[in-house]
Amino acid sequence: MTRKNEIPRYKNLHSRKIIDVYVIVLYLIKINKRREKVLKLNIIEMTFLFILFILFALLPRTCYAHDKNPQSINLKSVGNARELGGYSTVDGRKVRHGILLRTAELNKISSEDIARLKEVYNLSVIADLRMSIEAAPKPDPVIDGVKYRNLRVIDEDLFKRELEEKLKFEGNAFERLKLTVESGLVGYDLYINLLNSDYGKKAYREFFHELLNLPPNKSILFHCTQGKDRTGCAAMLILSALGASEDIIMSDYMLTNEYNADIIASQRKKLLSQGIEGEKLEKYMIVFDEVNPKTMKNVLSWLKEDYGSPVGYIIKELGITQNEIEKLKSKFLE
16 A cells, blocks of 8 residues: 555666766766876776666665655655745845755656646746756656756766767676775765766756746746756755855755655665675765765865855856846845
């Protein structure tokens, strides 16, 4: 029997998990090369995560809508579904409720939840931060009167070129996972890499333009696959532009672990059974459904060191002016 507020188990998870981890690895490889810190691992060794995720593909995926959480938008068929409304800013204002919505993928959304988005939230725009090769097999719903934008944060051409390589492995895939994590390919600089890439800058620039052009009394929903990394960076940038404190940004970011508590527990149990524990376990969980505060703290520190603040990044790299930031505040704060 399905418990109240339970979201149906995901099916055909192979492609989701494989794509998520493979994207992360490829981007870390790309950034490492740019920084001339190329690790002495060939493409086969760098992609054993691809194989390991097949082994984990049958882990149970049960998430719950958190109706009692003030950030919840109470969608029963969509994971990690919440909003930024209600958060306070440093100048004493608050983010307006029901406008800035963040979720995981929408391909399994029910007709009831679609109706809720239209009737309760006056949904106007869906910003899908996934690659098209993620979105094509698991498309967002076509909703009458709602604009759809596929704003790809990841360089899809790079991904496709690497994916075309024949992946032939010998030995134990789990041992290769250990080597990859221990080599540093999977770490806490993921968001720095995303925001420092040309594709990331372009996608988040266009995302801010959608925010600026959002009609009055309408909402925008932004999401990726798990609703935690690419979506988490988007939420961090919006909240920063609106004047939220770092504590608020971190609090919103860490809510993913509350919304994904059941699947995270299953994933941790599986890894512990393989002898992975301590700091290694925390690094492994980055590519699963959990978020680690170090990852967000690292990108916030980088933004402050290189740009003075996240707003400095928004102005310099995304081309959003101070006047436009004030416009966003007028639209989304009360």
